[in-house]
Amino acid sequence: MIARRSILGVALAATLAAVGGDVRAAPREVNFWYPLGGAIGDLVVKMTEEFNASQDKYKVVPQFKGSYDETFNAAVAAYRAKKHPHLIVVIGAASLNMMLSGAVYPVEDLLKDNGHQVDWSGFVQPVLNYYRTPEGKLLSLPFNSSTPIFWYNKDAFAKAGIEKAPETWDEVGAAAARLRAAGFECGYTSAWQVWANIDNYSFLHDQPVATRQNGMAGLDTEFLFNRTKVVQHIARIQEWAKDGRFAYSGRDWKGAHGAFSGGKCAMMTESSAGYAAIRQAAKFGFAATYLPHETGVVPKNSLIGGGSIWAMSGHPKEDYAAVAAYLAFLTSTDRQVQWHKGTGYIPITKAAYEAAKAEGYYKENPHQEVAILQLSRAGATENTRAVRLGNYVQYVAALEDELENIWAQKKTAQQGLDDAVRRGNEILARFAQQNRGK
């Protein structure tokens, strides 16, 4: 009995000490959940350790939580149990879900409230704009921002006698035919097919993906891509699927990387951040250039992808000082250059871009600059600002379903896209209903 009481006493004292705040208390801990594995994840950990070592007041604890979806869902479940992290990386396409969740602390406010004067004009604006409210407030900090670019196998091009990288889709078709004639199994494949061939194709050609400025102007949106140039683009790839110029390599990116890095397909549309993995796996000379466009069209900017860091609300006020310090650390020029070079994600500040350029980094790695230049093309329209739609996991799955039906020649491009729009619209309507009155 006595023993138990003394244990209780010690525990009580320890609790009191913790609550009262010991002078030599352990640094304030901040939890950071991210969905980036492999080499990129290692860099997240390394940068965080550098932050922790740079001061002794705060300690950021990075945790890899699986895929984007798994990380997001873990955070949702944790939020419901009031055990959510301070910071979480969410895929850009899920921004509207986060925005309307009521569970976030806008980073612009957070940094200001904690005494960080940030000069937002020094950031790459098209990237920042994607994460702003219609009123212009920045909600989350762009972190791993990328955009799809056109990767190609230089050795295969040489073997097939292709002298220059294709700029238009017609040239892609011609190059694919030459590759096939030279004995390659396929010409072109794509990672993230919805993002590359519906969203980004629409952006480059100034076509709307959905009504209400792609969802920027309201929740009552509907998809439009079954009535735009996208239809003939998909019909063209369907033709290529028939004659082998295009090979479907599955959803997400793993199959496409396998096909490209394994030397089967010499052309691939894939994120600029595919660089880290391609560099590791490809046993040939490769390069990347801008996404192709239609002949005679001046292409617009492409659509951003990847994710951003969101601060979640509901933590003690003092914790956010630590959060702010960490975010400020990540945006410093040195960190941004390190991140950019290590991952293929684009730098989010102009200073970091200039620094990389001054070093001559783009001379050696021209494809690393392609993404930045492609994203910041002049002349953006309301069709090319962002895609802000809800429940993206579900609508992307429906779109992938229908694209597969098209590649398998079960439906025409028009039928498949009509069905994709019908199914997608039901999902958007449901999201609008879930968020009525917000």
Add this chain to the structure above:
Amino acid sequence: MIHKRVLFGGRGLPVALLVPQLAIILVFFFWPAGQAVFQAFHLSDPFGRHFEYVGLENFRRLFASPEYYGSLRATAVFSAATALLSLAAGLALAAFVDHVRRGRSVYKSLIIWPYAVAPVLAGVLWLFLFHPIYGVLAFALQRVGVGWNPLLESGQAMALVVLAAAWKQISYNFVFFLAGLQAIPRSVIEAAAIDGAGPLHRFRTIVLPLLTPTTFFLLVINLVYAFFDTFGIIHAVTHGGPGGATNILVYKVYADGFVGQDLGSSSAQSIVLMAIVIGLTVLQFRFLERKVHYG
């Protein structure tokens, strides 16, 4: 006949002994099931801030969607094929091992092994073998001229997930069939042999009928497995594709609820799924069990 009387003196002890199990069932089965029923009539956002009663709308949406009927059809094919394949393979292996004299325990261990593999991992293993781009066996198939492409061929994709799902369940069936086989009195089989019945004839007319209780039990278990426990395999191998060809009901419940965060629709789907499985089980007991011969 000697009956052993195992009776408790009062009510206290038996109730106390039942309580832990009942509590577990209540907390881990009835409470979530009740939540699912409740959610099925509501619409909520992922973060649980918006919550509204929508009556039968979640169900109406399901039955108005052509894709849902596609999912029902896929489920019928998948479940039947998985159950049949794993039962047949389990029985065949059990019959062989029953005959083997040497190294029986080695075979037993090897065949039981896959049961310890989690469904997602089973899916990943099969995917690594049969992925048309990086799969080893897929490469071999393509070399011998088979147009193997489960990324676009619905039939091949279905075959692949059925194989993966059945493979994992064979061990379970094997254990029960082997026990069933060993419980069949040798004297009956020897008598038949003396009467001139060959091995196949004996298997068909003596062994199979005497195995019906095991087979029936396993059929129920295998169908329940195929209906409920296979979403991990689908998630790892096909994501329900191509074009929804392997989007079975339980995967749709998982994908809509736990990936897409649409809890209302996912709950409604899980209720439909539960009703289907309960209905199927009742039918099996009413019609198939009559043919079961309890020795």
